[in-house]
Amino acid sequence: MDQPFRMKNNGQISIVLNSQQRKTLEKELPDLKVVPKEMQQEHAALKEIEEELGALVGMDEMKKTIKEIYAWIYVNKKREEVGLKAGKQALHMMFKGNPGTGKTTVARLIGKLFHRMNVLSKGHLIEAERADLVGEYIGHTAQKTRDLIKKAMGGILFVDEAYSLGRGGEKDFGKEAIDTMVKHMEDKQHDFILILAGYSREMDQFLTLNPGLYSRFPLVIDFPDYTIDQLMEIGGKMLKEKEYTLSHEAEKKLREHLYWVKTSLSLTSFSNGRYMRNIIEKSIRSQSMRLLLQNHYDRHDLMTLRSNDLILDDY
């Protein structure tokens, strides 16, 4: 049986009340936010995903869109329950953005959310690129594409650099892969979700070449490049997770390096979050080597990356 009163570690208080007691409490304490238990459980999926989304730096548009999708599915279910028409909007999506802007990470989270909401039976992510879909002879492509869709059933098929499927025009087998996917998107609309991802400009061009695709991807999400502050925050989170920190000098050097990279590299060749992960991993190895040679160190040394430990690409 429920305890009548329980303090949760997130600062909320859980109390068992009958309806009269609840009315009195709400009247006496109008500022009190009362969330019925059924509703707390009902929105648990969103809360869980919101927590994971909260750990991602920036991405405001994407976070808002995911909440809207959640609300839309939720309200549709409620409409169905009272006998109203429920929209059957397709949930296939297009993710536009440069490398390392979090597209795969978000696709994985969406799979998890839709699984929790019973939209997808498994919620897993199958990643594919052109070579996984396109075959070498007539009929081979349709077979390869069908096999991948089969693997993605109950989850998400995430096609990276999807624009490369449209590059060769009518005669290319890429076209056959697109046609096969489109056919399955319609036949098996509620069994899997297709996410096409790639650079913004190329994806826009891809859509222009395949006008029939526009209406099939009602959800288009932009993944902008990160600012220097956001990249530093992403790096900081990655370091914290591994129990490392940057010395003051190292932080300054890294920030200056990012400024240099972002002003001298073409945006499409900079890999945003992945670039930060690579720098951190290489620099941790370099710090380990320094400590090994140094032979005496304390806890602070074991945690700190100094400016000389940073391994930065010079392009």
Ligand SMILES: Nc1ncnc2c1ncn2[C@@H]1O[C@H](COP(=O)(O)OP(=O)(O)OP(=O)(O)O)[C@@H](O)[C@H]1O
């Ligand atoms: N907003 C963010 N907050 C924290 N970490 C992030 C964020 N965006 C990306 N990352 C990290 O950057 C790395 C690359 O992200 P991810 O693979 O999701 O990018 P992508 O857009 O799918 O790249 P690509 O298109 O090149 O495959 C991952 O380690 C991810 O955890």
